[in-house]
Amino acid sequence: MNILGIGILFSRGRGIDSYENALKDGWQRPEEYDIPRINKKTLAYMVKPEHMEDKVLFKKMRRADRFSRMAVIAASDAIKDSGVDINKSRTGIILSTAFGAHQTTFDFLDDIIDYGEVQVSPTTFSNSVHNAAASYIASALDITGPTLTISRFFFSFQSALQLAQTWISDNRCDHVLVGAVEVCGEVLRYSFYKKLGTSEDGMIRPFNLTHPFPPVPGEGSVFFLVSDKSTENAYCRIDSVDFNSGAEYKEKPDIDILDSAGMTEGKTYLKSLSLSVPVTAYSPLFGSTMTGSAFNCAAGALMIKKQRQYANPVTDNPECLNLISTCGTSKIDSVRSIGCNCLDENVIIYLRKTGI
Amino acid sequence: MKKADIRITGLGVISAAGTGISATLDSFRRRERNAVPVSIFKTALACPVFEVKQIPDEFIIEKNRTLGLALYAVDAALEDAALEDLAGLRVGVCIGTTVASQLNDLEFYKSYRDTGDAPMEVIERFLKSNVSEFIAHKFNARGPALTVVNACSSGTDAIGAAFSWLKNGLCDIAIAGGADELNLIPLCGFSALGIVNQDLCAPFDNDRKGLNLGEGAGILIMETADSAKARGASSYLSVMGYGASADAYHLTAPRPDGAGLEISIYKALSEAGIKPSDVSFVNAHGTGTTDNDLVEGKALGRIFGNDIKFLSTKGFTGHALGAAGGLEAVFTAAGLREGWIPANIGFHNKDDAIPVIPVMEETKINGRFALSTSLAFGGNNAALLLGRV
Numbered sequence: 218m219n220i221l222g223i224g225i226l227f228s229r230g231r232g233i234d235s236y237e238n239a240l241k242d243g244w245q246r247p248e249e250y251d252i253p254r255i256n257k258k259t260l261a262y263m264v265k266p267e268h269m270e271d272k273v274l275f276k277k278m279r280r281a282d283r284f285s286r287m288a289v290i291a292a293s294d295a296i297k298d299s300g301v302d303i304n305k306s307r308t309g310i311i312l313s314t315a316f317g318a319h320q321t322t323f324d325f326l327d328d329i330i331d332y333g334e335v336q337v338s339p340t341t342f343s344n345s346v347h348n349a350a351a352s353y354i355a356s357a358l359d360i361t362g363p364t365l366t367i368s369r370f371f372f373s374f375q376s377a378l379q380l381a382q383t384w385i386s387d388n389r390c391d392h393v394l395v396g397a398v399e400v401c402g403e404v405l406r407y408s409f410y411k412k413l414g415t416s417e418d419g420m421i422r423p424f425n426l427t428h429p430f431p432p433v434p435g436e437g438s439v440f441f442l443v444s445d446k447s448t449e450n451a452y453c454r455i456d457s458v459d460f461n462s463g464a465e466y467k468e469k470p471d472i473d474i475l476d477s478a479g480m481t482e483g484k485t486y487l488k489s490l491s492l493s494v495p496v497t498a499y500s501p502l503f504g505s506t507m508t509g510s511a512f513n514c515a516a517g518a519l520m521i522k523k524q525r526q527y528a529n530p531v532t533d534n535p536e537c538l539n540l541i542s543t544c545g546t547s548k549i550d551s552v553r554s555i556g557c558n559c560l561d562e563n564v565i566i567y568l569r570k571t572g573i
Numbered sequence: 574m575k576k577a578d579i580r581i582t583g584l585g586v587i588s589a590a591g592t593g594i595s596a597t598l599d600s601f602r603r604r605e606r607n608a609v610p611v612s613i614f615k616t617a618l619a620c621p622v623f624e625v626k627q628i629p630d631e632f633i634i635e636k637n638r639t640l641g642l643a644l645y646a647v648d649a650a651l652e653d654a655a656l657e658d659l660a661g662l663r664v665g666v667c668i669g670t671t672v673a674s675q676l677n678d679l680e681f682y683k684s685y686r687d688t689g690d691a692p693m694e695v696i697e698r699f700l701k702s703n704v705s706e707f708i709a710h711k712f713n714a715r716g717p718a719l720t721v722v723n724a725c726s727s728g729t730d731a732i733g734a735a736f737s738w739l740k741n742g743l744c745d746i747a748i749a750g751g752a753d754e755l756n757l758i759p760l761c762g763f764s765a766l767g768i769v770n771q772d773l774c775a776p777f778d779n780d781r782k783g784l785n786l787g788e789g790a791g792i793l794i795m796e797t798a799d800s801a802k803a804r805g806a807s808s809y810l811s812v813m814g815y816g817a818s819a820d821a822y823h824l825t826a827p828r829p830d831g832a833g834l835e836i837s838i839y840k841a842l843s844e845a846g847i848k849p850s851d852v853s854f855v856n857a858h859g860t861g862t863t864d865n866d867l868v869e870g871k872a873l874g875r876i877f878g879n880d881i882k883f884l885s886t887k888g889f890t891g892h893a894l895g896a897a898g899g900l901e902a903v904f905t906a907a908g909l910r911e912g913w914i915p916a917n918i919g920f921h922n923k924d925d926a927i928p929v930i931p932v933m934e935e936t937k938i939n940g941r942f943a944l945s946t947s948l949a950f951g952g953n954n955a956a957l958l959l960g961r962v
Contacts, residue, residue, distance in 0.1 A: 255689040306836075310819070317722070319676050325758065326682045334617045334761045342762030343824050343950070347674055347722035352951030355819035361833065363817035364953055365730055368674045368722045370703050376719040383737035389817075389840075404676075404685060408696050461715055560710070 218382050218443050219571060220452040220518045221392070222299025224291035226269070227437035227503045227512065228262035231290060233298055236502075236512075237519055241544055244501045244530035246419045247433060252407050259410050260419040261401055262435035262504030278353050280340050284318035288350035288398045289357045291438035295394060296358065299442045300450050309362040309390040312351040313377035313397045315370050315507030320402030321345040350398060362390050372460070372556055373397065374511040375564040378443075379458040385445050396440030397508035409434045409505075413480060421505060422533045423475060423498035424540070426483035430533075433479070435504010439511035441518075447571045452518035456551075456567035467567070469494055471549045472520065472541065474513045476556040478505035485557035489565070490538060497541045501530040510556050510566070517552035517568045524549055576846075577740040578798035581810040581959070583654025585646035585750075586903045588789030588896075589623035590889040593649060594907055601889060601915035602935060608773055608785060608891065613638070614757050620769050622755055623787030623891030636698060638788070639673035642896070643704050643752035644711065646790035650748065651712070654794040655806060662800075665716035665744035666709040667735040668792075669727025669751035670895035673704050674720060677758045704752055716744035721895075725858070726817075726949035727751050728791060728898025729957050733815035735795055745800035751899030752790035759894060760786055766825060774861035774892075775919035776885035777870055777931050784860040787891020791899030793906065810906050813847075813942070813960045816840025820952030827864055827948055831872035834946065834954040838876055841944065841956040849877045852958075853940025854914055856905040858948045859885020859931070860892050861919070865948055870927035877929075882938070884931050888918035898947045902957055905945040909961045913937050 225232065228247060229239045239245075249258040269286055274293055278285065292310070296303060322345040328337040343349060348366040355364050363384065367377055374397040381393040401409075409415060414431040416422070422430035443455065459467075473490060477483045478500035490496060503512045520526055526547040529540050554566040584594050589607045591597035600607070608621035625642065632645040651657070678695050685691035701707065709718040717738055721731040728751020735749035763769050763786065770783035793812070801808055816837040820828040827834070842849060855877065857869055866885075873881055886904050893900055908914040917931030941961045948954055 254685060306818075316676065317674060322675050322677050322758070323682055325762070326677065326679055327686075329679065329757075329761055330683060330686065334757070335764065337761050337765045339762070339765040339767075339825075342758075342765055345675070345758075345762075346724055346950055347671065348724050348949070348951045348953065349824060351723075352819070352824055352953070355821040355952065356823070359821050361819050361821050361836070364723075364819040364951075365734070365817070366722045367719045368703065369706060369719055370700055371706065373719075376717065379717060379743070380719070380734055380737065383734075383741045383743070386741055387737055389737075404682070404691075407685065407691070408693070411691075412693050412696060460717060 218385055218445055218455045219447040220441050221301055221444055221448050222295045222442040223515050223518060224294025224298060224440045225515055226264055226287055226290050228264060231268045232294055236515060239502045240516060240527035252403055255407060259406055259415045260433050261406055262433060263401060264437055274357060277357055281353050282318055282321045282344040284398060284400045285350040285353040287438040288312060289354050291396055291440040292354045292394050293358060295440040295442045301448060303392050305359050306361045307391040308360050309384050309393040310351050310354050310360060310364040311377040311381050311393060311395045312366045313373040313508060314368055314399060315373050316399060317347045317368060318345055319405060320400055323404055370507055371558040372564045374508045375458050375556060375566060381443055392442055392444045394440050394442055397511035398438040399436050399506045399508055401434045401436035406434055420531055421479050421501045422531055423477040423500050424534050424536055424538055426486050426536055429479050429482055431479055432505030435506045437503055439515050451571050453521040453568045454571050456569045459565045461562055470551040470553045472497060472552045474498060474517050474552060474554045476510045476513055478509050480505050481559040483557060485561050485563055489555050492539050495541045496538045497529050510554060514554045514566055517554050520549050520552060521568055521570050579736060579739050579812045580796050580798050580801045580808040581793050581812060581906055582796045582801050582806045582808045583650040583794030584903050584906055585650030585792040586900060587625055587642055587645050588890040588900055589625055589787055598907060604918055606773060606918060613755060616757055616760060618760055618764055620771050621773060621785050623785060624755055625788055637702050638754035639670055639752050640702060640707055642754060642790040643668060643708060646792040647708055647748055650792040650794045659712050659714055663716050663745045664714035665735060665738050665747045666705045666714050666718040667731045667747060667749045668704045669721040669731035669898060670704050670753050671724060671727060672754050672756045673702055674722045708748060723953050724950035725894055726898055726947035726953045726955040727895035729947040729955040730817060732793060732902055732957055733817060733955060736812050736815050739795055739797055745797050747795040748792060749795055750792035751896040753788055753894045753896040755786055755788040768862045770861060773919060774888060776859035776861045776887055776917060777866045777927060778920045779922040779924040781861045781866060783862050785891040787893040789890060789893045789896045789900055791896060791903040793902055809962050810910060811960050811962055814841035814844030814958035817955045822952050824951060827868045831868040834872045834948060835876060837954040837956040841958040845958040847942055852877060852942050852944050853938050854908060854943050855881060855883035856901045856945040857883050857885050858946050859887055867926055869948060870929050874928035879928050881929055882932055882936060884914055884917035901945045905943045905959050908938055909943050909959060
């Protein structure tokens with residue numbers, strides 16, 4: 218399965234070029250956002266309103282919530298980025314998320330509390346349903362293939378990617394738009410702050426694996442257009458998505474990318490790494506989210522396509538890992554994107570240069 | 574499309590119609606409609622719902638009804654499949670839901686709104702409540718796991734995803750289906766959408782006035798034929814095809830021409846390698862809403878002809894949302910196994926706009942193939958083709 222196009226929306230912009238610029242430029246302090254009910258400001262990697270303006274795309278979805286709009290932008294951009302004229306009836310959609318449109322759910326709870334059970338808004342309810350965003354993608358892009366929304370707290374994106382591979386293999390689709398979306402509403406920021414704390418300087422330290430440093434919540438959306446057929450503009454091939462296959466290398470990659478983002482203890486990562494393979498992690502660019510793997514996968518795909526490595530945005534290295542410290546051209550044939558959780562489970566996405 | 578021999582080796586079910594497959598079929602035979610006013614939470618909305626009377630004690634999960642329902646159905650299905658210990662087996666878990674995936678605890682949110690403080694144990698509980706992750710950890714299933722949140726087609730789509738896993742060798746056995754609890758939030762939401770019936774639902778009836786909400790869990794144990802044979806499990810039922818499509822039309826209304834549903838059904842038939850005339854009956858989505866039943870009835874008539882035997886079981890269970898597809902897959906499998914289907918309870922008068930008439934009495938089935946359909950919020954359509962080997 219090949220990655221033909223990538224659409225991405227995150228705190229520093231929209232589009233794969235914005236993401237590459239962030240990878241080149243390195244870490245920037247995120248902005249502060251209010252949590253009004255506790256009269257506190259906390260740092261968060263939030264998508265800015267100016268990056269979400271798109272009158273043409275949103276023409277058919279004026280009532281859509283923020284979660285759905287973020288999803289549609291990334292999905293649409295993934296197709297544009299690929300340059301492929303997709304067969305819309307043979308294209309599937311798989312949207313993965315951990316928390317879904319939770320802010321819209323809380324808006325609906327506001328309705329119930331403020332106006333009573335019989336005066337609630339049907340529109341708010343409709344937007345709060347988990348699969349509304351995938352439905353908006355289908356409508357906005359006129360895609361009529363299978364459309365699925367999946368939810369897990371761990372490995373949601375990797376599970377979606379694995380399923381996309383089976384859809385293509387089963388000949389259910391020629392192309393699949395597969396991606397991840399998270400929003401970080403007020404209640405989630407509050408919960409992050411209360412449960413995990415928030416890094417006071419706004420910096421995520423992904424390599425503090427034994428003693429995790431506090432996270433900084435993030436949000437955004439990433440979509441990939443994937444297919445078994447490659448194109449001239451393709452990024453790379455996804456060789457496999459392996460769950461709990463053990464820490465051993467099938468084959469040593471050129472770079473390992475960790476999904477670590479300060480949300481759970483990361484000792485399991487250490488079992489997966491070798492000092493001979495350079496390591497990186499890009500959560501300090503997009504924030505701590507349960508589906509950060511999609512952003513890291515996009516970084517891995519860019520590295521292979523551009524034959525360029527990107528320096529770690531944050532270099533605190535208490536475990537003395539072999540971190541990538543410089544940006545520049547580099548021969549990169551394969552990248553592993555590694556996700557681990559606190560239950561000693563892991564998922565490894567193997568990315569490889571097309572044609573190898 | 575790849576061919577594969579995927580067997581159904583176990584069934585587990587719980588709904589207002591009964592706890593366990595045997596009790597459920599007895600309830601169907603007696604034409605029982607166990608609808609009651611809401612009793613499991615406080616609400617100002619006075620409409621009949623189909624509550625599960627009692628989750629057996631050993632399966633109750635405190636403050637998480639969906640997990641309790643899922644746990645019961647999975648345990649029953651594993652027992653039916655004679656799978657006591659999953660250690661060393663390659664088992665995936667794919668379960669559909671709606672309510673369990675949402676952080677919608679009203680008391681938690683009220684507390685946050687009123688005091689700026691909210692109990693983090695609610696968050697802790699929510700983070701442990703992803704249905705498939707919970708079931709996978711509970712039964713030590715180490716294969717792929719995902720929770721499908723595709724609204725009302727979640728259960729059907731979960732079985733479809735597990736079907737793809739098995740066909741592609743990602744696991745040898747899959748625990749698949751749907752689980753959902755009755756909950757205030759969708760009750761308010763569906764009421765606001767104007768599709769909740771104040772009386773008992775009447776799927777496909779001329780005078781239908783909407784749906785009744787329900788709850789439950791329906792689980793299939795799906796298994797490659799090689800796996801079933803290797804462990805000596807006998808099975809005469811199989812999953813043969815799955816089709817899905819998006820209407821790309823409207824968030825809350827089905828496409829009026831039913832084209833999306835039709836495509837899904839033809840995809841499922843094609844994957845199974847059979848013709849419409851080979852299908853002995855259809856377990857339709859049949860919610861009892863004006864739009865759903867009209868669109869679905871027309872599509873069934875176009876594909877299968879006006880004499881197709883079909884029914885909706887929602888008159889017995891209510892619309893159990895994310896569980897519906899799982900429940901109805903179990904009922905479809907049971908229909909093929911038992912050789913009969915129950916009456917489409919609630920139907921009395923034909924709608925002239927719908928060319929087909931559901932079965933009005935318990936009906937014998939002779940064929941080998943049956944279809945279960947789901948239409949979901951957001952314009953998702955899904956169809957599952959089951960067979961008797």
